Amino acid sequence: MSIQRRTLLSAAAAAPLAGGMARRARAQANTIKIGVLTDMSALYRDLAGPGSLRAVQMAVQESGITQRGINVEVVSADHQNRPDVGSTVARQWIDRDGVDVIIDVPTSSVALAVNNITREKNKVMLNSGAASSDLTGSACTPNTIHWTYDTWMLSNSTGGAMVRAGGQSWFFITADYAFGHALERDASEFVRGAGGRVLGSVRTPFPGTTDFSSFLLQAQASRAQVVGLANAGGDTINTIKQAAEFGLTRGGRTKLAGLLVFITDVHSLGLQTAQGLVLTETFYWDLNDKTRGFSTRLALPGGAKPSMVQAGCYSSVLHYLKAVGEMGVAAAKASGADAVAKMKAMPTEDDAFGAGSIRADGRKIHPSYLFEVKQPSESRGAWDYYKLLGTTPADQAFRPVAQGGCALVR
């Protein structure tokens, strides 16, 4: 029996070895390897997931880099929203499989973990999916670019631009944990800064609150014009649904403002429930001809339109490959920090976000848009969800470099 076991063992040990050698042989010096680390099976699947992978593949195609004799290989994995799975995959990709750049990485805890790994190994992370503004603040590294959005930008636009659009008095429904508190604190500052008033707030236990009725009644009793939702995911969905059932927004006197809501959330809620909701995104497929063209080319299954996270994956990979084309594959592979520095030195230009740039602290900047969800009667068809309320220009949309506390710019 033990002989049999030993044979089995050596066979089992040899299999990955043979695979590893074959992989290494294939990975020539002329190949850039891109790893898309995302959520394929849980709550961010629609927002990022397979759509992000598709966006990356399209960016590789459209970059035209293969015609210049540079090979690009794209791999992907599901981090299951678990930091330990995410960091094992990231380490393995870099140490064993020769991955040069890691894309997307939704979920802040996973993103922060991968952030440390890419710095330690001098590779690149182009983060599109995570919200934490720490990625360009206290946790910033010379190897990371935070591409699409962050919590500061969302609070700034939804808080500040909303006041300028007429929402003077606010009441917050806040999830009672660090993330919710931070959202409420930031948004309150912007509301006051723009000349609005915060009438009060209520904290909902987190996680596990499913009944928001008493909190919604408090919000209604405050007679605030805007009810800000300083929460995320399922909490936001539930609050919006129950607010619709209560008729909180009926008559248009009160508006709901979601601080972390995506177009995929609006799609799953349906216009009947989500109508009148105010939110911020940095990309909407129906903004202009270029974004429409991008969304049509991407052709997500089922006629779905890309989210801003998926658009960010496209845009970041396109820009990275541009930088690789300029500096050469060998130099880009040798040092992730150099590749990022090159990316920061070049202006960005793509169909999804238009012209933009990357700051020294790793923040990609572009305008942010305040949207209101259309009423069902206003919508001309599937995915026609938003009307534009206001635009914050790129230089004001994100946190000023000096306030972030990033060690790179001190």
Add this chain to the structure above:
Amino acid sequence: MAAPGGFSGTDFRKEEAYFLGFTQAQVMAFVVLIAFLLISPFFLYPVFLMKLLCFALFACAFNLLVGYVGLLSFGHAAYFGMGGYLTGHAAKVWGLPPELSILLGGLVGAALGLVIGWIAIRRQGIYFAMITLAFAQMVYFFCVQAPFTGGEDGIQSIPRGYFLGFLDLSRDLNMYWLTAGVFLAGFLLIHRIVHSPFGMVLKSIRENEPRATSLGYRTDDYKLMAFVLSAGLAGVAGGLKSIVFGIATLTDVFWTMSGEVVLMSLVGGLGTIFGPFVGAAVIITMQNYLAEFGAWVTVIQGAIFVLCVLAFRRGLVGEIGNWLRVRL
């Protein structure tokens, strides 16, 4: 568990006398395990192996309680996760060396186990499981709110540091040897506990608690002791994991982690000394190597679990042992 009648008298003598309390078959399996630990880092990815060993130790600790005392705790994530948080905090904020930080993680797990166990062992069966689950959820809520855990971002960039002041753990292979060492120490400690007179009493409690009481044993004291040992080892496993990965996050204290360790023990084989290791290996390998299949991970995991429950009621190691008519 095979009935004692299934073994001949000579088998039983062999089992008692062979080597350090191991039976002959266990010695062979142990040699294979040692060989695997020595050879594998040169073939397989060390970080993956370290993760496997951390979870294997966690599953072994859990198995000490469920396999040998018959207490199904559904809250082991609390000790695992808190051990991880405290180790991370000690290493990062207080600047303690890794060995002390991990030890501290174990102590915190044990202390938490003492408090929760003291209350939980007063009930049996489903009530026991529910009480442990309830306390674990309280610990989870505490971790969501407490400032030192960093909320849903967790504690990030925990330094690996230098073991005993000279061994640089930032090199993966060095970290691997430490992890393997801690795992083996925990594994042998559990084996020793199970085969001590104390362990015999534990097994008698599992088989028939009123009878153990009637023989004059204070069964509550024994159960509490086993609970604390199990929780302490779970804390060590959690601490080790946070040093390996440099992170401690909410996933480790969430109830799904308690479920996962039950799954590992079931797949490997409850009440077998090698079962938890095999179970952890199966589950962690799936999590890691199926990651590229995307949404299929959970489906495949579910299918394998159903298959195990239907076809291998004793778990993989239990079935192999039964087939070879040895105790593994």
